[in-house]
Amino acid sequence: MGTPQHVRPEVRPWPALWALVIGFFMILVDSTIVSVATPAIMTELRTDVGNVIWVTSAYLLAYAVPLLVTGRLGDRIGPKKVYLTGLALFTAASVWCGLTTSVEMLIVARVFQGLGASMMTPQTMAVITRIFPPDQRGRAMSLWGATAGVATLVGPILGGVLVDGLGWEWIFFLNAPVGVIAFVLALRLVPDLPTHAHKFDLIGVALSSIGLFFLVFGIQEGQKYDWGTIKGPISVWSLIIAGLVVLAAFVIWQSRNRGEPLLPLGLFKDRNFSLANTAITTVGFAITAMTFPLMLYAQSVRGLSPTKSALLLVPMAVITGALSPFVGKLTDRAHPRYLASFGLLCCSVALFWLSQVIEPDVPIWQLLLPIALLGVANGFMWAPIGSTATRNLPLHQAGAGAGVYNTTRQVGAVLGSAGIAVLMESRLAHNLPAAPGGAPAGEGMAAGGTLPEMMHQGFSDSMAQSLILPAVVLLIGLVAALMFAKPTHLQQAPATESDDLEGLRS
The missing domain is CATH 1.20.58 (Methane Monooxygenase Hydroxylase; Chain G, domain 1)
Structure with missing residues (x-):
């Protein structure tokens, strides 16, 4: 299939997508990178845990809340303009974050960062929907999905390296040159797409x-x-x-x-759109939730530094990146039901497996095996689910659909963060009765130290049991994926190959 009718022939989809992915990668890294710098920020800005938590909370709120609006805004004034505005705001706010001298100003700057990120994210999916023909969106979405998967690894590792080497400010300053490069590339390579006269x-x-x-x-x-x-x-x-x-x-x-x-409810009449939103909510929940118990176990029981703890996720990121192009091609040819279901099942099995092997003295290689399976899962989840959500969207509602999709993903992540925190506290209170709620453990982690050996078994058991929650939630997404309908472009494929089958339904 050639260039879609709604896109000018001179538009080059892949360079445009790569330009957008740079900015998308930057904002996803920023969602995780700050957690590593939290102790350093507390020390330098002379603040407490209650205040410093808002450095992350303010960003996530400002990121999640406007997504429905910013997605629709891209339909009205053009995804390129909204993306570039958001990127400029995000980059400027990043420099502001690095220059702040009080936690209050850092929180305000993070709000503006979150607003910039919320303007950028829906536009990446909307542009994919509008410049790629249906039979190539799987490959395009695989790059989008691989970016999301690899960013979960790069954030903690890069944060650890920068904090240890240059100081916490540089986790924000680094965004300045990356943001400028991403802006220039997007300005040159992303096309100005037709807008639609929406009322607000x-x-x-x-x-x-x-x-x-x-x-x-x-x-x-x-x-x-x-x-x-x-x-x-x-x-x-x-x-x-x-x-x-x-x-x-x-x-x-x-x-x-x-x-x-603002939200055309008719979008949900598309069965695949509704089911894909259900599936991505569970993925957002699980991917966010799983990192907390794993990282806390690695640092508090195994005594690994934040950077070394994040290196445990290397197999996941490498396998995700390697599989994504292959899965992207499959997504354009095969029924997404089988690909997405396989990925969701692998993710659930990997988390169940991880919950069984986490012990105080387990060899590291035994942890890396289920983590590698998580890489397979990531490779098979993101592209099939994302492309299934967007394939049948009307082009004039691409931004609205992308806004809904990213909102559900982000709400899933917030639910995952809250749910795993409650379960970890409950399991710590049960397994460490001498430390209600695991309070000493929390203090030890905040200080960057390991727990006393007598607490290792109870803490490990608590983290292992907590991982069962995201594993179970993923089964809901698995059921949704098993109900995906066959995409229209696959139904039409035989008609494009043979004129004799013109009776096929579109």
Whole structure:
């Protein structure tokens, strides 16, 4: 199949995608890199854990909440313009982060970083949908997926190297030259795509933003406040319930809006779009949740540094990168049901396997085997799920669909972070009764030290048992993937090869 009708013949899809992937990689790395620098930030800015947690929380909130709006904005004024604006904002805010001298200003700068990231992310998927023909989107989405998978490794390793060698500020300063290069490449290589005269649903914007803020904030801060009162009559659960109520009002408004809704509910009439969003929510949950117990075990029981702990994930990243081009080609030819289901099953099995081998004195190579299987899983999950979500989207709603997809992925990640924190605390309280809630363990980790040997077994058991949660959640995604319908371009493929089969349904 040649160039799609909606794209000018001179557009070169692959150079454009590579230009976008550089910026996408940068913002994904930034989602994980700060966790390694947390102790150094606490020391230099003379702050406590409660404040420094907001350095990450503020970024994630500002990233997740506007995604529905920024996706729709790309449809209205053009994905290239929105992407470049977000990239410029993200790069400038990164320099601001490195120059701050107080934790309060760092948190504010991180909010602007998150806003920039939220403008960039939906545009990458929207551009893939609009410049690649259906029979090539699998390969394109495999690059997008490999970027997401490899970024989970590069963030902690790069963070450890920079913090140890140059100081915490450089995890932000490094974004400046990368951001400038990404901006120039996107300006030159990404095409100006036709825009669509959308009206902006201001009521929908307000309801979705308020609802997502309450929901994400409540889930994110639940562990910090022990799922109780935050201040006065405001509790964690009141925020979560309020968020759900406002989001329900948002959905009702979208269904009754006679103009042009922010979220076209008709997107969910596409079976594959709805199922792919369910699957990617579980993937976001699992990928975020699994790193916490594994990294804490590696540092607190095995005594590995943050950088060496992150190196445990090298097999996962290498295998993901190697498999992605191969799986991308398969995604364009094979039913995504089989590819995505295989990836989700591998991921669940790998986490179950990891939960069985985590022990205080297990040889490292026995940990690397299930981690390698996670690389196979990543290679088979991202591209088939992402391409399945976007293949049937109307071109004028590509940004809206990408915004929904990335919102569900990000909400899944927030749920994974909160869920694994609750389970780890519960398991530590059960397995280390002398340390309710695992408090001494937490102090040891914050200080960068290992636990006393007498606590190794209980702590290892707690981390191992916690990994069962993301493994089980992935089974929900597996069920969704098994229900994927055959993509339209595969149904039409025989008709393009033989004029005798013109009776096939499109």
